[in-house]
Amino acid sequence: MTTMTKQAETPPPSAGDPYLTVDDLHVRFSTEDGVVQAVNGLSFGLERGRTLGIVGESGSGKSVTNLTVLGLHNPTTTEVTGSIELDGQELIGASEKKLEGLRGHKMAMIFQDPLTALSPYYTIGRQIAEPYRKHLGASKKEAHARATEMLHKVGIPNPKLRVNDYPHQFSGGMRQRAMIAMALVCNPDLLIADEPTTALDVTVQAQILDLLRDLQQEFGSAIVFITHDLGVIANMADDIMVMYGGRAVERGTAREVLRSPQHPYTWGLLSSMPRLGGDVNAQLRPIEGTPPSLLNPPPGCPFHPRCDFQDEVTGASCVRDQPKLPDGRAAACHLTAEQKRTFFIEQIKPRLG
Amino acid sequence: MSDELTVTEPEISSVSTGEPLMEVEGLVKHFPIKGGFPIKRTVGHVQAVDGIDLTVHEGESFGLVGESGCGKSTTGRLLTRLLEPTKGKISYRGQDITHANRRQLKPVRSDIQMIFQDPYSSLNPRMTVGSIIGDPMDVNGINPAGGRENRVRELLETVGLNPEHYNRFPHEFSGGQRQRIGVARALALEPRIIVADEPVSALDVSIQAQVVNLLQQVQRELGIAFLFIAHDLAVVRHFSQRLAVMYLGKVVEVGDRESIYNRPRHPYTHALLSAVPEATLDEDADDDQRQRIRLAGDVPSPIDPPSGCRFRTRCWKAQEKCATEEPPLVQIAGNAEGHLTACHFPEEGTISAKGAEDIVMDEALAAMEGSEPADAPKVTDASKG
Amino acid sequence: MFRFIIRRSLGAFVILLLISAFTFFMFFAIPQDPALLACGKNCGPEALELIHKNMGLDKPVPEQYFEFMKGIVAGRDFSVGHCDAPCFGISFDDQRNVWDTIIDRLPLTVSLTVGGLVVFLAIGIGAGMIAARKKGTLTDKSVSSLSLVFSSMQIYFLGPIMLGLLVYSTGWMDSPKYVPISEDPIGWAVGLLIPWFVMALIFTAQYTRMSRSTLIEQMQEDHVRTAKAKGMSKRYVFYRYAWRGSLTPIVTILGIDLGSLLGGAIVTEQTFSLAGLGQLVIDSTNNKDLPMTMGVMLISAAFILLLNIIVDVVYGFIDPRVRLA
Known part of the structure; x- marks a missing residue:
């Protein structure tokens, strides 16, 4: 049976160096309205075989970060500083040619909407075969055979026939499977999945999540899984990073973040979503206000304008100082460790039902 | 606010x-x-x-x-x-x-x-x-x-x-x-x-x-x-407070909230509920006990829906009768008042798994386990023209 | 695909029938008797009667129409002899078989139209591609403004200027002339080069603009980003993904332009004194030459409809989603 136990259950002590290391990443782009500070001082590492879930709402910088890792940002309007290392190679400032050699080969991406992310003009088989030919120098025939094999691997029935179909002849779920086949065709060591199931129905989403988990077992890739859905992340991730306003605000293993979250924003996310097992008469507790403007971010902690707990912090640190995110299991918040624990247990946990 | x-x-x-x-x-x-050909008409x-x-x-x-x-x-x-x-x-x-x-x-x-x-x-x-x-x-x-x-x-x-x-x-x-x-x-x-x-x-x-x-x-x-x-x-x-579950143009189950979510009878409702990812990791939470059902493939085309029960092509309980006879939306024995289900072979009214055996209907998963999908339900083309 | 072509051809046939009927009956609505022109200055009633009879104008109009249409399919007998199918009758003006005259003139007009089309598509799409790749630069702006300048000119203005420049003052080229392609393909192309370019420059502008803007749009598409994420090179992504997507809207406006293209060819013929269908249509209308008018109208309509069907087939060729539609 395919009930994959999540790696989070027994977090293996990190033996090797992380495959992907992002260090103090800043991404800014200039727009007509001013400079958007999309990502501010983001650092994380990820090993092969593990899944990092990045949670955040629109504008949290989660997608921008990952487009930057692949170097898909617009170089003329975007300013990137910091460091992104893939298997020890620095990607920021790397030549376009070098990046082209890595994209689709060592690092691949799955996008949210498989309908628009696949070209309507070429067959599924051709689109899967393209990176295989480019990166591994395979012949047309070999690449076609490989595309068929990949379609079989991702569970497309009749792969020999369907390989010659166009994307519009596939259903939404099958398109996302084809997209996954395309990303994995060169056995990449890093797979970035940007909201891969958001556009799909729940039963199809469950299929795709199972598939991704099983393929990871087989291929051993590192996966960055971006989503806004905490339920999905609980199913997929070993580690979780919560992003808000272009910064990481909380980090830890999936179990740590979901069972004993430390950041008020994470608390807010958890208490604002209804659960199948929750009390139907309990009110949802939304996070009031709206996400911060990235053109003109608030001083101090980016979450402070929406935070219920800033009065608990002595002085005006929340308004003045940007809280740091220490290494390891941590949250970027001025509350003391003691406060974080008591507030969660006394005020937040009862709400989660 | x-x-x-x-x-x-x-x-x-x-x-x-x-x-x-x-x-x-x-x-x-x-x-x-x-x-149609050569003159267009409703086909x-x-x-x-x-x-x-x-x-x-x-x-x-x-x-x-x-x-x-x-x-x-x-x-x-x-x-x-x-x-x-x-x-x-x-x-x-x-x-x-x-x-x-x-x-x-x-x-x-x-x-x-x-x-x-x-x-x-x-x-x-x-x-x-x-x-x-x-x-x-x-x-x-x-x-x-x-x-x-x-x-x-x-x-x-x-x-x-x-x-x-x-x-x-x-x-x-x-x-x-x-x-x-x-x-x-x-x-x-x-x-x-x-x-x-x-x-x-x-x-x-x-x-x-x-x-x-x-x-x-x-x-x-x-x-x-x-x-x-x-x-x-x-x-x-x-x-x-009340809800209806629809599948391919039909209501398959209707009833009050408590009844549908806790004692669903239609296999599709079961599958839907089991597919919802939950953000709970506690061992004692019902997440782990929830039945794990993975439906195969996609919803058939509404242009040419399956005969009888429309869910039968993806249902693990489907039998001969399901293809020939459309199940009426009725109150099945044991259901609460107003809880109607359209199914010939309804599930038991529980959401927890019945045993070690999960229901996995996904050809992809089956394929990865080495066994070819034998006679798994046909995945219908979604090319809707 | 086959079914599609059959269906479209049937549609085209119906349209041609409607055009023929409309043209025929409109002709009789004009209060001038074509027989009077043929009769000359000293025309008595009897002479006129005779000419009417010879021309077939003595019969009721619907019957004349039926005779005419029958002639196209089955051929017709005239006092001067038999006219094989497809018979568009005998010209009132020069007494020649209309079909023979059209066959003489048609190749020039088709050469002008199709050649002009190829030239302006090549220039338009090419210039649009350059502008899109160099978006925002001086090259982009020069291409855009230049195409705008040419598009605001007229054939009868640009034509003589080009003639004066390239033929009369510098002598770099000969005056435009028509050599059948079967005799001398190079001579054919060289002879029509100036008219092609004059026509093309005027049509090019909107293709340049369309090609530029859709390419820029396409570059933002998700599937183009996917192609980049696969590690495909910039060139590859541009030509195989973005460019392919930019063709559909271009083909769309091409379909709309086909009618005016033929009009453009007629003005071009006039400007460069080339004997094509253009001269014929003007003369025949002035001379109340019914068979000739009908012939030219139907043939040019059939030509445009044929181009339209080709455009639609090309559509399916570009975009698999509209195949077998």
Whole structure:
């Protein structure tokens, strides 16, 4: 049976160096309205075989970060500083040619909407075969055979026939499977999945999540899984990073973040979503206000304008100082460790039902 | 803001006992497909909604769930008469409005309002908030006591927006605020029922909760009934007292919240509930005990739906009978009052797994386990032309 | 695909029938007797009667129409001899078989139209591609403004200027002339080069603009981003993904332009004194030459309809989603 136990259950002590290391990443782009500070001082590492879930709402910088890792940002309007290392190679400032050699080969991406992310003009088989030919120098025939094999691997029935179909002849779920086949065709060591199931129905989403988990077992890739859905992340991730306003605000293993979250924003996310097992008469507790403007971010902690707990912090640190995110299991918040624990247990946990 | 929402303590047993407000019988909507050779003609129909019965009571929130293409949005549009039904009967407070014309509908129009999914495209970008909310009153000849403008400002306040923003344009608001404008527009005519078509699915999680709370406040304080159409089962469970599960144009199960979520009988409802990912990691939470069902492939085409029970091509319990005989939507023995299920071989009324054996119907998973999918249900082409 | 072509051809046939009927009956609505022109200055009633009879104008109009249409399919007998199918009758003006005259003139007009089309598509799409790749630069702006300048000119203005420049003052080229392609393909192309370019320059502008803007749009598409994420090179992504997507709207406006293209060819013929269908249509209308008018109208309509069907087939070729539609 395919009930994959999540790696989070027994977090293996990190033996090797992380495959992907992002260090103090800043991404800014200039727009007509001013400079958007999309990502501010983001650092994380990820090993092969593990899944990092990045949670955040629109504008949290989660997608921008990952487009930057692949170097898909617009170089003329975007300013990137910091460091992104893939298997020890620095990607920021790397030549376009070098990046082209890595994209689709060592690092691949799955996008949210498989309908628009696949070209309507070429067959599924051709689109899967393209990176295989480019990166591994395979012949047309070999690449076609490989595309068929990949379609079989991702569970497309009749792969020999369907390989010659166009994307519009596939259903939404099958398109996302084809997209996954395309990303994995060169056995990449890093797979970035940007909201891969958001556009799909729940039963199809469950299929795709199972598939991704099983393929990871087989291929051993590192996966960055971006989503806004905490339920999905609980199913997929070993580690979780919560992003808000272009910064990481909380980090830890999936179990740590979901069972004993430390950041008020994470608390807010958890208490604002209804659960199948929750009390139907309990009110949802939304996070009031709206996400911060990235053109003109608030001083101090980016979450402070929406935070219920800033009065608990002595002085005006929340308004003045940007809280740091220490290494390891941590949250970027001025509350003391003691406060974080008591507030969660006394005020937040009862709400989660 | 949640503090401002002085919500009256909700009754524990909130199953509506109110009068039937909207009743739907045998509602059918078929969209013709043109084709043929050499002269184009109607060659088939997309059977979007194919004979459903529903009743929404006064003041209750009735949920309509299902996956894309199940006909839930079409149903919403039929009820608001944005679409013309092919067959069946829609009555509003006992009055047949199935084929009512513009003039006959006029008194009813303001009673039945709609909230749309996309807060960006459903508001006219060239109109101010004031006229978006106020113009419907004009059209329907409603003259509130303090004047229209005052009423609009009042409504803005009700939905949690600043009344000073009367003269602003939609692009000056965020997604969540726009959805609030949509709610205010619907409220402007003092409706008795609001058809809300996926009103929160385009919003961020934290904003979703704000809008759900607002809708709940509106439902409870103003006593407005809701037909709440959504694909998110957790949101529907939170918001609706009764609900119907749709699959391929049919209602497969209907009942009150407690009964459907805790004692579902239809295999499709089971599959849907089991597919919802939950953000709980506690061992003792029911997450781990929940049955794990993975449906194979995709929903068949509504142009040529399967005979008999429409779910049978993806159902693990399907037998001969399911192909030949369409299961009626009836109250099965052991079901609570008003809990109807359309299934020949219903599941037991529990959501926990029965044993070690999970139900995995996915060819991909089967293939990866080394065994070829033997005679797994056929995956139907989704090429809908 | 086959079914599609059959269906479209049937549609085209119906349109041609309507055009023929409309043209025929409109002709008789004009209060001038074509026989009078043929009769000359000293025309008595008897002579006129005779000419009417010879021309077949003595019969009721619907019957004349039926005779005419029958002739196209089955051929007709005239006092001067038999006229094989497809018979468009005998010209009132020069007494020649209309079909023979059209066959003489048609190749020039087709050469002008199709050649001009190829030239302006090549220039338009090419210039649009350059502008899109160099978006925002001086090259982009020069291409855009230059195409605008040419598009605001007229054939009868640009034509003589080009003639004066390239033929009369510098002598770099000979005056435009028509050599059948079967005799001398190079001579054919060289002879029509100036008219082609004059026509093309005027049509090019909107293709340049369309090609530029859709390419820029396409570069933002998700599937183009996917192609980049696969590690495909910039060039590859531009030509195989973005460019492919930009063709559909271009083909759409091409379909709309086909009618005016033929009009452009007629003005071009006039400007460069080339004897094509253009001269014929003007003369025949002035001379009340019914068979000739009908012939030219139907043939040019058939030509445009044929191009339209080709455009639609090309559509399916570009975009698999509209195949077998």
